[in-house]
Amino acid sequence: MSSDKEGRLVYNGVLFPPSVTRETLEAMKTFQTRDDDIVIVSYAKSGTNWTLEIVTQILQAAGRTAASSxxxxxxxxxxxxxxxxxxSHVLLENAPSPRxxxxxxxxxxxxxxxxxxEGKEKILVVMRNPKDVAVSFYHFFSRLRKELTWPKFCQDFLAGKEVHGSFFDHVLSWWQKRDDPHFIFLKYEDMKKDITSEVKKIAKFLDADLDAATITGIAERCTFEGMKATLDDSRYAHRRGMARKGIVGDWKSYFTDEQNQAFDAVYEDKLKGTGLDFEFE
Structure with missing residues (x-):
C-alpha cells in the first residue's frame, strides 16, 4: 500500500479515487455476502449503471424488491x-435483501x-471495448481534473496508471471465472445491439420468470436514453451527468493514428488466445 505523487491511494498495485480508502479496502477481506446477493462487477465506464437499471427493473417486475436503482x-x-x-460496505450490512x-x-x-x-450469489460481469471506455473515462475525469488532457490520459490509461488500474488486467482477472455458474459475462456492445435479448438473458440468470411482454417493457425503459434520463434525475450528485453519449465507436473522434496503433498492439498482446474480444464499432 502506498500513494502516488498526488497523494492518491495505491493498493495492490492499483490506483484508487479519493472516495475509496485504505480502511474500506481492508474491510473487503471480511465482508460477508448473502445467498441472494446480486453483484455487478465492471471496470469503470463499462455500463455499470445501465446494468443496474436492468437488474433493478427485473427484480421489481418479479416482485422481489420495491427499491429503485x-x-x-x-x-x-x-x-x-x-x-x-x-x-457503502457498512450501509450494506443492514440493507434488506436482495442486495x-x-x-x-x-x-x-x-x-x-x-x-x-460458494453460495447462491449471482455475479454479472459487464465489459466494454477499451477504446470507448478510455474516452468515456476521460470525459468523466476531465470535469474533476481541469488540467487533464486527452493525450496524457490516453497514455496513462493504456499503461494502467489511471484510476482502477489496467483495463486489460481487470477484465482478464474476471474472465478466468467464465466457467463458474455463479458468473455471467455481458458486453456493452451487445446491450446496444439488442437490449431485449440481453434483458431476457439477465432475467434467466437471475431466475426471474417474466413473460415476453414484461421483458419487452423493461427493454424499452432500459434503452440507453431511458437509463440516462433516470441517472440525470438521480438524488445522488455522482450519478447525475454520468451517462454521456452511450454509443459504440465514439473513440474514433478522439484517437490519433498513433494512439490507435498503440492500443491495438497492447490489445493484441494482452487478449490474444484468451477467448475474450470486443467490438469497436
Missing part, C-alpha cells in the same frame, strides 16, 4: 460517498464471497 447506489461496495453517513452490490474491484481485492462464491 438510486436506492441500490449504496451498494457501490468500496466507495464512501459524501451524501452517505458511512462507507444489489456494485464493484470495480479485481478478484485480488474483492471480498472472498464475490471472488470465489
Amino acid at each position: 438510486d436506492d441500490h447506489t449504496i451498494g457501490k461496495l468500496e466507495f464512501h460517498f459524501t451524501e452517505n453517513p458511512h462507507p 444489489v452490490i456494485l464493484t470495480h474491484l479485481t478478484p485480488r481485492t474483492a471480498p472472498p464471497g464475490i471472488t470465489n462464491p
Whole structure:
C-alpha cells in the first residue's frame, strides 16, 4: 500500500479515487455476502449503471424488491460517498435483501464471497471495448481534473496508471471465472445491439420468470436514453451527468493514428488466445 505523487491511494498495485480508502479496502477481506446477493462487477465506464437499471427493473417486475436503482447506489461496495453517513460496505450490512452490490474491484481485492462464491450469489460481469471506455473515462475525469488532457490520459490509461488500474488486467482477472455458474459475462456492445435479448438473458440468470411482454417493457425503459434520463434525475450528485453519449465507436473522434496503433498492439498482446474480444464499432 502506498500513494502516488498526488497523494492518491495505491493498493495492490492499483490506483484508487479519493472516495475509496485504505480502511474500506481492508474491510473487503471480511465482508460477508448473502445467498441472494446480486453483484455487478465492471471496470469503470463499462455500463455499470445501465446494468443496474436492468437488474433493478427485473427484480421489481418479479416482485422481489420495491427499491429503485438510486436506492441500490449504496451498494457501490468500496466507495464512501459524501451524501452517505458511512462507507457503502457498512450501509450494506443492514440493507434488506436482495442486495444489489456494485464493484470495480479485481478478484485480488474483492471480498472472498464475490471472488470465489460458494453460495447462491449471482455475479454479472459487464465489459466494454477499451477504446470507448478510455474516452468515456476521460470525459468523466476531465470535469474533476481541469488540467487533464486527452493525450496524457490516453497514455496513462493504456499503461494502467489511471484510476482502477489496467483495463486489460481487470477484465482478464474476471474472465478466468467464465466457467463458474455463479458468473455471467455481458458486453456493452451487445446491450446496444439488442437490449431485449440481453434483458431476457439477465432475467434467466437471475431466475426471474417474466413473460415476453414484461421483458419487452423493461427493454424499452432500459434503452440507453431511458437509463440516462433516470441517472440525470438521480438524488445522488455522482450519478447525475454520468451517462454521456452511450454509443459504440465514439473513440474514433478522439484517437490519433498513433494512439490507435498503440492500443491495438497492447490489445493484441494482452487478449490474444484468451477467448475474450470486443467490438469497436
